[in-house]
Amino acid sequence: MDTSVFTTVESEVRSYSRGWPTVFVQAKGSVQTAEDGKEYLDFFAGAGALNYGHNHPKVQQAVADYLTTDAPVHSMDMMTPAKREFLETFRDLILEPRGLDYKVMFPGPTGTNTVEAALKLARKVTGRQHILSFTNAFHGMTLGALSVTGNSMKRKGAGIPLTNSSKIPYDDYFGGATEDFLWLERVLDDSGSGVDKPAAIIVETVQGEGGVNAARLEWLKALADLCKKHEILMIVDDVQAGCGRTGTFFSFEEAGFTPDIVCLSKSISGFGQPMALTLFRPELDVWEPGEHNGTFRGNNLAFVAATTSLKEFWTDDSFQKGQLAENIEVLRGGLEQIAGAVEGATVRGRGMFGGLHFPDLEVAGKVAAECFAQGLLVETSGPDDEVLKFLAPLNTPKEQLQRGLGIVAQAISTVTGTEVTYRPEGAKLAGAA
Numbered sequence: 001m002d003t004s005v006f007t008t009v010e011s012e013v014r015s016y017s018r019g020w021p022t023v024f025v026q027a028k029g030s031v032q033t034a035e036d037g038k039e040y041l042d043f044f045a046g047a048g049a050l051n052y053g054h055n056h057p058k059v060q061q062a063v064a065d066y067l068t069t070d071a072p073v074h075s076m077d078m079m080t081p082a083k084r085e086f087l088e089t090f091r092d093l094i095l096e097p098r099g100l101d102y103k104v105m106f107p108g109p110t111g112t113n114t115v116e117a118a119l120k121l122a123r124k125v126t127g128r129q130h131i132l133s134f135t136n137a138f139h140g141m142t143l144g145a146l147s148v149t150g151n152s153m154k155r156k157g158a159g160i161p162l163t164n165s166s167k168i169p170y171d172d173y174f175g176g177a178t179e180d181f182l183w184l185e186r187v188l189d190d191s192g193s194g195v196d197k198p199a200a201i202i203v204e205t206v207q208g209e210g211g212v213n214a215a216r217l218e219w220l221k222a223l224a225d226l227c228k229k230h231e232i233l234m235i236v237d238d239v240q241a242g243c244g245r246t247g248t249f250f251s252f253e254e255a256g257f258t259p260d261i262v263c264l265s266k267s268i269s270g271f272g273q274p275m276a277l278t279l280f281r282p283e284l285d286v287w288e289p290g291e292h293n294g295t296f297r298g299n300n301l302a303f304v305a306a307t308t309s310l311k312e313f314w315t316d317d318s319f320q321k322g323q324l325a326e327n328i329e330v331l332r333g334g335l336e337q338i339a340g341a342v343e344g345a346t347v348r349g350r351g352m353f354g355g356l357h358f359p360d361l362e363v364a365g366k367v368a369a370e371c372f373a374q375g376l377l378v379e380t381s382g383p384d385d386e387v388l389k390f391l392a393p394l395n396t397p398k399e400q401l402q403r404g405l406g407i408v409a410q411a412i413s414t415v416t417g418t419e420v421t422y423r424p425e426g427a428k429l430a431g432a433a
């Protein structure tokens, strides 16, 4: 397998190709095949951009059909039938059934684009500059998104001071030793605190890059209440946790609050086609025409793919309550069983957003490498890459999900020398039928 051009021509900045040094030639569902014929189960799924797997047949067909019609592929923010159908479908299948009255903005095609748009809008609406975000947050790589990101290596990459934002502790940052929002409530109530009132607080309901930390639903609700009380806008960055990943379309649905602004990207097209949305309450729609723009806001292949994906998976609750719910049980039951066999290991995340944390910071990276050797793609996250992160497609066949968990158990045994076995039939979650 010739990989020389990647190491001689491509920049040193490349990263995934270092951990997974092979050339992928085929991708279908939850499996990728390399040039040497080796198959890999894909529990990485484009870092959460492929929630319905690679090349879903119906989505692929819709995109292929569209390509042969000479309908516009690129359209800036002009009107096209593909965009019309997407907006109608998103309204009818996602927003209205959930009672969400949001305007839809196309901010540019990536996660960091929607975060930038959300921050700009919050500042414009409130006339305030400061933004609060959380320890271990990750919101993207452009300067605004970096300013609300925690990771010191990524922040340093900015090369300039990242200003107008402060970090506050995420849920359980002090291991339960400090009351939630103790500091925040106090400084917001105290006109002498010296802390400028923020325009917005931006939060991930499950922190993906920061170590698969899932906030408790009651913590999220309390945060929403606090924001409301102090007229601070609440932005939920659902770029990674949205589109079904936690078990519902939006990750905040079960927490009983409605964010002011929501960022979506990654799996919204359901096909790995770049696309992002910024959703906000209609009263917040204070943009001047063209005040925020971008060349690639009108990716019609993404619109077609998104419409088809939404119709396939979210027309009713049969996917959510059926295959998705079953897979969540298989994944979480399996992770619990595996963690139970490794001293100090804990399960993280929510729904199909899974994590395994190991007290020995070296273990997760070594296990990920061993998984690759055994034919499984799984990445690490967390400030020290100490968490094994699971983002298998939501519709992964049960047998593949169980096979992947078996590989993880075997890889942990190899790396730690502790015998870890995964028995699918014994991996029921406590309380599950």
Ligand SMILES: Cc1ncc(COP(=O)(O)O)c(C=O)c1O
Binding pocket: 047, 110, 111, 112, 113, 115, 138, 139, 140, 141, 204, 208, 209, 237, 238, 239, 240, 241, 265, 266
């Ligand atoms: C929560 C969250 N926000 C924003 C981003 C940035 O998305 P993108 O890489 O598409 O710019 C990511 C990427 O992983 C993310 O996880």
